[in-house]
Amino acid sequence: MSTVAELPAGAGPAPAEQLAARWEEPRTVRAWFTTVDHKRIGRRYLVTASVFFGLAGVSAILLRTQLAGPEAGLLSPQEYNQLFSMHGTAMIFLFATPMLFGFGNFLVPLMIGARDMAFPRLNAFGYWVFLFAGVFMWASLPAGAAPNGGWFAYVPLTDEVNSPGLHLDVYTLGLLFLGISTTAGAINFIVTALKLRAPGMSLNRVPIFVWAIVATSFMVLFALPALNLDNGLLFLDRRFGTHFFDPEAGGNVLLWQHLFWIFGHPDVYIIVMPALGIVSAVLPAFCRRGLVAYPLVVLGVVSISIISFGVWAHHMFATGLPQLSLSFFSAASSIITIPSGLQLFAWLTTMLLGRLVMRAPLLFVIGFIVTFVIGGFTGAMFALTAFDQQVTDSYFVVAHFHYVLFGGAVFPILAAVYFWLPKITGRMFSERLARWAFWLIFIGMNVTFFPMHLSGLFGMPRRVYTYPEGLGWDPWNLLATLGSYILAVGLLLVVVGVVHALRRGKPAADDPWGGDTLEWATTSPPAPYNFPVLPEVHSLHPVWDPRTAESVAAGAPEARTLAEGRQTIRTSELDARYEQPIEMPESSLRPLVAATGLLVVFGGLLFDWYWVAAGGGLLLALTMVGWLWPPAEPT
Amino acid sequence: MTTDRLPDRRTGLIGGLLLWFGVLGGALAWTVHALAAWSIDELACAAGSSEVAGMPLRYVIGMTVLIPAAAAVAALAVTCLAWRRTEPGRAGRWRTSQDAGSPRAGTVGHALGRARMLALVGLASNLLFLTIIVLGGVATLVFPPCQR
Ligand code: HEM
Ligand SMILES: [Cu+2]
Numbered sequence: 001m002s003t004v005a006e007l008p009a010g011a012g013p014a015p016a017e018q019l020a021a022r023w024e025e026p027r028t029v030r031a032w033f034t035t036v037d038h039k040r041i042g043r044r045y046l047v048t049a050s051v052f053f054g055l056a057g058v059s060a061i062l063l064r065t066q067l068a069g070p071e072a073g074l075l076s077p078q079e080y081n082q083l084f085s086m087h088g089t090a091m092i093f094l095f096a097t098p099m100l101f102g103f104g105n106f107l108v109p110l111m112i113g114a115r116d117m118a119f120p121r122l123n124a125f126g127y128w129v130f131l132f133a134g135v136f137m138w139a140s141l142p143a144g145a146a147p148n149g150g151w152f153a154y155v156p157l158t159d160e161v162n163s164p165g166l167h168l169d170v171y172t173l174g175l176l177f178l179g180i181s182t183t184a185g186a187i188n189f190i191v192t193a194l195k196l197r198a199p200g201m202s203l204n205r206v207p208i209f210v211w212a213i214v215a216t217s218f219m220v221l222f223a224l225p226a227l228n229l230d231n232g233l234l235f236l237d238r239r240f241g242t243h244f245f246d247p248e249a250g251g252n253v254l255l256w257q258h259l260f261w262i263f264g265h266p267d268v269y270i271i272v273m274p275a276l277g278i279v280s281a282v283l284p285a286f287c288r289r290g291l292v293a294y295p296l297v298v299l300g301v302v303s304i305s306i307i308s309f310g311v312w313a314h315h316m317f318a319t320g321l322p323q324l325s326l327s328f329f330s331a332a333s334s335i336i337t338i339p340s341g342l343q344l345f346a347w348l349t350t351m352l353l354g355r356l357v358m359r360a361p362l363l364f365v366i367g368f369i370v371t372f373v374i375g376g377f378t379g380a381m382f383a384l385t386a387f388d389q390q391v392t393d394s395y396f397v398v399a400h401f402h403y404v405l406f407g408g409a410v411f412p413i414l415a416a417v418y419f420w421l422p423k424i425t426g427r428m429f430s431e432r433l434a435r436w437a438f439w440l441i442f443i444g445m446n447v448t449f450f451p452m453h454l455s456g457l458f459g460m461p462r463r464v465y466t467y468p469e470g471l472g473w474d475p476w477n478l479l480a481t482l483g484s485y486i487l488a489v490g491l492l493l494v495v496v497g498v499v500h501a502l503r504r505g506k507p508a509a510d511d512p513w514g515g516d517t518l519e520w521a522t523t524s525p526p527a528p529y530n531f532p533v534l535p536e537v538h539s540l541h542p543v544w545d546p547r548t549a550e551s552v553a554a555g556a557p558e559a560r561t562l563a564e565g566r567q568t569i570r571t572s573e574l575d576a577r578y579e580q581p582i583e584m585p586e587s588s589l590r591p592l593v594a595a596t597g598l599l600v601v602f603g604g605l606l607f608d609w610y611w612v613a614a615g616g617g618l619l620l621a622l623t624m625v626g627w628l629w630p631p632a633e634p635t
Numbered sequence: 636m637t638t639d640r641l642p643d644r645r646t647g648l649i650g651g652l653l654l655w656f657g658v659l660g661g662a663l664a665w666t667v668h669a670l671a672a673w674s675i676d677e678l679a680c681a682a683g684s685s686e687v688a689g690m691p692l693r694y695v696i697g698m699t700v701l702i703p704a705a706a707a708v709a710a711l712a713v714t715c716l717a718w719r720r721t722e723p724g725r726a727g728r729w730r731t732s733q734d735a736g737s738p739r740a741g742t743v744g745h746a747l748g749r750a751r752m753l754a755l756v757g758l759a760s761n762l763l764f765l766t767i768i769v770l771g772g773v774a775t776l777v778f779p780p781c782q783r
Binding site for chain 1: 662665666668669672673676677680696745746748749751752753755756759760763764766767770771774775777778779780781782783
């Protein structure tokens with residue numbers, strides 16, 4: 001909670017002091033639970049998502065250890081099912097998306113020159129819901145009740161007859177719970193980026209990373225309802241005996257797949273898109289020049305986000321739909337390589353025309369490009385329906401999507417970790433440690449996943465807990481398992497590197513890399529109010545532009561200092577013309593209480609304690625009433 | 636939207652609905668095409684019929700290709716026009732009669748810069764979406780509608 005400094009009459013404080021008092025983040029326990037600062041919330045997203053990544057990673061190591069040789073007995077089939085289901089579900093829902101939202105939370109307000117997100121309390125609420133939903137799902141694993149139907153949980157394998165027990169209830173409820181957080185975050189990003197951009201940051205001056213976050217948020221808003229609907233219907237089928245997916249009672253099993261992939265295919269881009277945005281943010285700093293072909297990269301972002309919605313049925317080539325209707329999806333699936341290729345060429349040209357400065361973040365970007373291109377290539381092979389029929393549900397698919405997801409999400413995320421670590425923590429990292437980590441990860445990743453293409457082509461199906469000797473799969477599996485150990489060591493080195501930086505790192509300069517976007521114009525780490533004076537933007541590269549620096553220098557107008565209250569500037573959507581200052585909320589316990597109410601609701605539903613669920617709903621409703629109640633007007 | 640009234644005739648397109656049609660028209664047309672063509676084919680074949688409202692299925696699907704394709708071409712034409720009209724002057728800056736000395740100096744250039752970028756993005760995206768629609772159309776010539 002911030003307090004206004006008591007001042008003797010007549011002695012007006014300097015704006016900087018006034019701002020500090022207004023936006024103060026006290027170091028108390030209460031403040032820890034009530035903060036609405038986007039930077040603290042962003043950091044929490046990053047840390048929490050990393051923990052879930054660790055858990056999913058440990059699951060993966062267990063899976064790989066079990067598969068190292070034929071007829072191994074480390075895991076029972078039931079344990080194997082739960083582990084790969086939790087691994088996939090957690091990697092997608094609890095790691096990749098929240099991690100990228102974490103970067104978005106920390107960076108979007110800084111990049112657009114604002115003081116916070118548009119709805120700071122909703123933001124805090126979103127974080128708590130994410131945390132609780134993640135714990136809700138992981139807690140089922142030690143209890144032996146974790147989801148066991150794979151990350152896409154195909155019906156009828158997952159109906160109450162074929163999958164008794166709580167497993168799939170945890171899955172459906174957990175994802176519905178989590179969806180609340182993701183939706184809240186998406187709305188917040190959209191409004192923030194449309195309404196709070198610094199004066200002068202018209203659409204053609206918006207950083208690509210912000211474009212990517214906004215496009216992703218729109219995708220979330222359009223895709224997630226399909227998943228929520230799917231999970232809602234499945235929960236009803238399982239608990240209350242409805243028959244949405246039951247063909248014997250007039251339901252339709254394909255309905256699950258259609259709805260799932262209407263969400264699921266865009267979701268791949270929901271994960272990859274912000275990662276592409278990261279790449280476009282990192283490159284200019286290490287190439288010492290702006291990104292080439294800015295409008296075309298924007299085109300790539302926008303059109304990928306649209307096309308990805310129209311191609312869901314390419315996951316369903318094996319379900320016996322008419323050739324003609326499949327061809328409508330084939331055309332779009334292969335054409336999506338054009339906007340992706342556009343971005344790739346923009347990056348390569350930027351690197352070609354710039355002066356490359358080889359530092360760890362750039363290494364990870366290059367690792368991303370190499371891996372992602374291989375993954376995209378094997379993906380284009382699936383657009384050939386005949387090939388798709390051949391390798392569907394084999395390890396070839398596992399290999400392909402790990403190249404896409406590991407290449408497309410993990411490498412850019414690691415680039416982002418190193419790139420923004422100085423800004424987030426105010427400390428520099430050890431370049432040597434970072435390079436070791438990179439090479440171990442890069443080599444480990446390829447040694448893990450490349451052999452899977454081969455075992456897949458030789459017929460090894462995915463989701464098997466063991467296999468007999470002598471089918472020609474043994475050497476590839478052993479190799480993949482060794483690779484995963486190398487990979488694990490590399491990832492641990494990243495953690496070591498971050499801890500080392502926090503403990504021993506040299507203090508970071510405000511702009512250690514010479515970046516071009518506004519976050520580099522603030523201190524490292526940024527003050528709670530981000531910018532003492534909100535900048536006026538004059539170009540696509542505000543930090544490289546002297547006019548923008550001038551706009552925050554001495555003599556800046558009071559309208560952009562806003563030291564009177566806890567305020568930021570609202571601007572017009574398209575051209576970012578100054579509209580008016582708007583008041584930002586103080587910190588509050590309500591987001592946490594509301595999220596707790598939701599946790600009670602979902603816990604109650606899970607265990608059939610409907611009265612408990614109703615109690616949680618009441619708590620949520622009361623908190624919301626208090627939250628939305630208009631504050632008394634100051635007189 | 637709070638785009639100011641722009642005094643100059645050649646900037647009439649900016650911020651208007653027409654520009655947005657240019658930017659998003661192709662995407663919309665393809666969305667309509669994909670959903671209509673796919674669902675009509677699926678539903679008609681599942682019902683075991685090869686006609687929709689008395690018209691052969693093939694022709695109905697042909698229309699779900701041709702009409703959206705025409706819309707995408709129209710959007711393409713609009714973006715071409717917008718691209719040409721937002722050309723900056725020789726110095727690479729946008730100037731209008733009102734620009735010099737007015738308190739809003741520069742804001743018109745602002746809007747023009749944004750409109751020109753949108754026009755370029757729309758130009759490319761309309762081409763992209765038109766291509767997808769046409770490829771879908773080619774498939775209707777090759778496959779009989781209900782072949783599995
Ligand atoms: C850290 C290194 C990783 C290793 C060693 C690993 C290993 C594996 C293995 C062995 C499987 C196959 C399970 C089976 O079909 O029997 C699998 C499945 C999967 N992995 Fe990973 N993985 C890793 C990272 C990731 C990442 C970063 C993501 C996503 C961001 C991811 C997403 C998935 C998904 C979605 C599945 C499918 C689960 C299912 O079939 O339902 N994995 N992983
Ligand atoms: Cu897909």
